[in-house]
Amino acid sequence: MRTHASSRSARTGVLTLGLAALLLAGCATVEPTWVTDSATPQTAKKIGVTASVPEGWARFTPDKDLVMTKDGFLLQTIRITRRDYGSKIENTDRTITQGMEDQEAAQLLLDAFAADQSRHNLQIVSNTPATIDGRPGFRIEVTYKTPEGLTIHETAYVALVDDSYVIARYTAPDRHYHEMHSGAFEKVVEGMKIGPMPGKKG
Amino acid sequence: MRGFPAALVLLVLAPCAHGAGTAQSLVATTAEEQGLWQRVAEEQAALDRSGFVLEEPELEDYLQAVVARLATADGLAEDDFSVKLVRDPTLNAFAYPNGRLYIHTGLLARMLNEAQLASVLAHEMTHATHKHALKSQRSLKTKTGILQAISLSAPVAGDFSPLIDLLGVYGTAAAVSGYSKGLETEADEVGWQRMRKCGYDTGEAPVVFRVLMADLSEHARKEPFFFGTHPKLADREKNFARLNAADKKHTGGEKGEERFAQATRRVLLINGELEMRAGRHDAARDQLWRYRVADPSSVRVRWLIGENERVAGAQGDPAEARKLLEEALAMDETFAPAHRSLGILLYRAGELAAAAPHLRRFLDLDRTAHDRAYIEAYLEKCEPTPPPAPPAPAS
Numbered sequence: 001m002r003t004h005a006s007s008r009s010a011r012t013g014v015l016t017l018g019l020a021a022l023l024l025a026g027c028a029t030v031e032p033t034w035v036t037d038s039a040t041p042q043t044a045k046k047i048g049v050t051a052s053v054p055e056g057w058a059r060f061t062p063d064k065d066l067v068m069t070k071d072g073f074l075l076q077t078i079r080i081t082r083r084d085y086g087s088k089i090e091n092t093d094r095t096i097t098q099g100m101e102d103q104e105a106a107q108l109l110l111d112a113f114a115a116d117q118s119r120h121n122l123q124i125v126s127n128t129p130a131t132i133d134g135r136p137g138f139r140i141e142v143t144y145k146t147p148e149g150l151t152i153h154e155t156a157y158v159a160l161v162d163d164s165y166v167i168a169r170y171t172a173p174d175r176h177y178h179e180m181h182s183g184a185f186e187k188v189v190e191g192m193k194i195g196p197m198p199g200k201k202g
Numbered sequence: 203m204r205g206f207p208a209a210l211v212l213l214v215l216a217p218c219a220h221g222a223g224t225a226q227s228l229v230a231t232t233a234e235e236q237g238l239w240q241r242v243a244e245e246q247a248a249l250d251r252s253g254f255v256l257e258e259p260e261l262e263d264y265l266q267a268v269v270a271r272l273a274t275a276d277g278l279a280e281d282d283f284s285v286k287l288v289r290d291p292t293l294n295a296f297a298y299p300n301g302r303l304y305i306h307t308g309l310l311a312r313m314l315n316e317a318q319l320a321s322v323l324a325h326e327m328t329h330a331t332h333k334h335a336l337k338s339q340r341s342l343k344t345k346t347g348i349l350q351a352i353s354l355s356a357p358v359a360g361d362f363s364p365l366i367d368l369l370g371v372y373g374t375a376a377a378v379s380g381y382s383k384g385l386e387t388e389a390d391e392v393g394w395q396r397m398r399k400c401g402y403d404t405g406e407a408p409v410v411f412r413v414l415m416a417d418l419s420e421h422a423r424k425e426p427f428f429f430g431t432h433p434k435l436a437d438r439e440k441n442f443a444r445l446n447a448a449d450k451k452h453t454g455g456e457k458g459e460e461r462f463a464q465a466t467r468r469v470l471l472i473n474g475e476l477e478m479r480a481g482r483h484d485a486a487r488d489q490l491w492r493y494r495v496a497d498p499s500s501v502r503v504r505w506l507i508g509e510n511e512r513v514a515g516a517q518g519d520p521a522e523a524r525k526l527l528e529e530a531l532a533m534d535e536t537f538a539p540a541h542r543s544l545g546i547l548l549y550r551a552g553e554l555a556a557a558a559p560h561l562r563r564f565l566d567l568d569r570t571a572h573d574r575a576y577i578e579a580y581l582e583k584c585e586p587t588p589p590p591a592p593p594a595p596a597s
Contacts, residue, residue: 094481097515101550103576104513111479115290117368121253128575138576147248147367 034058041191042066047082048195049166054184068188076172076181078188082197084164091115096165102129105160106138119144125153132159132166133194143174153178157189163197228282228301228330235299235336238372242298242335245370249288249304252368256287256307256472264465265323268316269303272324275399283327287469291476291485293414293430296369296377297326299335304373307473309429310466311489312417316458317397317406319466321442322429324393332392334385335372365426380428383437390441403455407442411435421484467496475506483514504530505540512547523547538567542577549580558584 035042036058043050046064053059057070057078066080067073085098092112096105106127114122125141137159145151151174159166170185172178230236249255262285270280283301288294291308298304303326313319329335366374380386397404415435418425428434470493477486487510494503508526511518527544530537545560561581565574 092480101576103546103573103580106576107573115476115480116364117252117254118364120251120368124572127572129579145252147252 033061035061041193044080046198047080047166048198049080049082050193050195051080051168051188052191054181054188057184070181070184076170076177078168078170078185080166080168080188080192082164082166084197091117096160098162100160102136102138102160105158105165106140109156109158110140110142113142113144118146119152120147121145130157132157132168132189133192135159135161135166135194137165151175155182155185159194161194161197163200166192166194168192226277227279230300235333238336238339239300242300242302242370242372245373246298246302249369249373250286254289254368255304256289258287258468258472261287261466261468265305265319268320269323269327271400272320272327272396276396278327278331283330285323289472289476291473291480291482292425292427293418294377294425294427295322295326295429296373297329298372298376299330299333301327301330303327303330304377306427307469307476309414310469311473312413313410313462313466314413314459315406316462317402317404317456318410318413319462320397320400320402321393321404321407321410324396325389325438326393327396328389328392329376329381329385332385332388334381334389335376337385338375338381377427380434386434386437387441390438391445394442394445398449398455401456403457404442404446404449405454406457408439408446411439411442415439417485421482423482463496467493470496471500471503471506474503474510478506478510478513483510483517486510499533501530501534501537501540504533505537505543508540509543512543520547520551536567538564538571541567542571545577546580549584554584 035053038053038055038057041050041052042059044064044066047066049066051066053068054070057068059066059068065082066078068078070076083096086095089095089108089112092108092115094108094111096108100108110124110127113119116122119142122142122144125143127140128138130137130139137157139155139157141153141155143151143153152171153174154169154171156167156169159168168185168189170178170182172181230239265285265287269283269285273280273283283303285303285305287310288304288306290306291311292306293309293312295303295305295309303323305322309322310319313322365378369377381389394404394407397407414429415432417423418430418432418435423430425431470489474486474489474493477483477489487507490503490507490510494500494507497503504526508523508530511523511526512520524544524547527540527547530540531544534540541560541564545557545564548554548557548560558581561577561584564571565577565581568574571577
């Protein structure tokens with residue numbers, strides 16, 4: 001579609017500039033690299049989370065989060081992040097707070113997803129309690145369409161840790177890609193180790 | 203007209219003095235303008251299938267009737283304009299150059315009468331009739347220029363790409379940046395004249411902008427849109443007040459309060475829930491109570507008011523939540539969401555024996571609930587499985 005292609009190209013320009021800035025900034029510190037070693041668990045030191053890179057996948061570094069893909073971020077992405085309780089969640093004035101019930105935190109995230117203007121026609125596939133590295137949490141699974149009409153399938157695990165919460169998300173096009181790699185994502189979450197949040201007193 | 207009662211449509215249209223002669227149509231006259239219309243039609247199509255545009259035929263018919271009244275009074279072809287409602291609690295309304303207007307539920311929910319609605323719609327229609335998008339496009343040259351203008355003019359810093367995903371580049375520019383001060387003033391002046399020709403009370407035009415400014419201040423809210431921005435609202439209020447002051451023949455005009463309240467009351471229910479889910483509990487409380495006054499027999503609004511008090515945390519009132527949820531169930535014992543809310547409220551208050559029947563009833567009534575597994579886990583804690591009985595001694 002002409003308009004979306006146009007807006008995409010404009011956004012691509014912005015993204016390219018952003019990436020260039022990121023790369024330039026990176027030159028001053030550590031050069032970004034792809035880590036493909038699936039035998040050695042990878043730790044994102046800034047968030048104190050360790051996970052293994054699935055075989056044939058690569059982790060993009062440096063990054064404060066753990067970000068992995070096999071064929072490129074548009075085709076499948078695993079992103080593990082950590083957030084402070086009380087930090088702002090986009091598209092809502094609500095926050096996940098310490099001691100919040102798993103059901104309530106899950107509903108909050110689903111409400112935020114539903115209000116996200118990038119996620120068209122959001123459908124909830126499943127929403128269940130889960131245990132991640134022995135921590136209480138939940139697993140939510142949704143599908144939505146991009147403005148271009150591509151259906152995306154997203155699975156997210158959220159671990160409610162003492163000092164913060166950890167989100168592991170797997171995003172891929174619904175058709176073909178999501179199912180093909182969902183097993184790899186589940187294994188990443190199964191082996192994920194959550195340490196104390198660096199810089200916080202345990 | 204589909205669902206909106208024909209009699210009410212006639213009531214909206216009745217006071218309208220038709221413009222003389224043949225109705226003037228919105229037409230893209232040049233190749234440049236035709237290209238712009240084609241691009242915005244694509245943006246509209248994407249927005250319309252996004253799931254964010256409400257399908258409420260009665261409401262749409264009412265909005266359409268107000269636009270038709272404004273159009274015909276000024277000799278414009280009423281079919282050139284259409285209005286759609288966007289499910290979003292923020293303050294926003296905008297027009298595409300081809301006459302399609304969008305208004306957010308959040309903006310409509312804060313209005314009090316039809317004259318206030320007409321002031322916003324008449325302003326937006328002028329952007330289309332006076333080709334403001336085309337004029338702005340010429341000054342900005344490229345879409346990159348438009349994107350830069352959005353970032354520079356936006357009242358809050360941030361990433362506008364999700365918004366562009368929904369509204370498109372031209373929609374976002376109209377909704378966030380608006381147009382130059384001169385073009386916005388022209389939209390106020392022409393809009394005011396259209397209101398007046400229709401017999402609306404132009405005194406309500408500055409009032410609606412004062413209401414919106416007070417709402418933003420009261421909740422210390424920062425929104426990205428033109429109508430969610432204090433200085434832009436102040437400009438509108440000032441312009442409309444100036445026009446009213448200069449109008450010596452001003453005789454009041456029609457406010458259309460009852461008709462507006464009747465036609466738009468569902469917006470209070472829909473938007474009140476959106477406010478609650480966005481964590482804007484005060485706004486939710488205000489809109490849901492207004493709906494309850496308009497529809498005292500509604501079970502759903504009792505549940506929503508109760509749920510809002512339940513999820514509001516320190517800002518909420520658990521006792522009020524319990525009362526309203528019990529009221530809702532007294533009116534309709536089969537209303538599953540109220541069982542869920544009351545069960546969770548009692549569970550978290552440690553009243554496990556009282557929570558159990560509500561959690562169980564919820565599971566019985568809503569077999570496809572996405573959060574079923576949590577409720578089952580709560581229920582297990584409320585009704586722990588008794589340990590197996592010891593085997594009977596062998597005789």
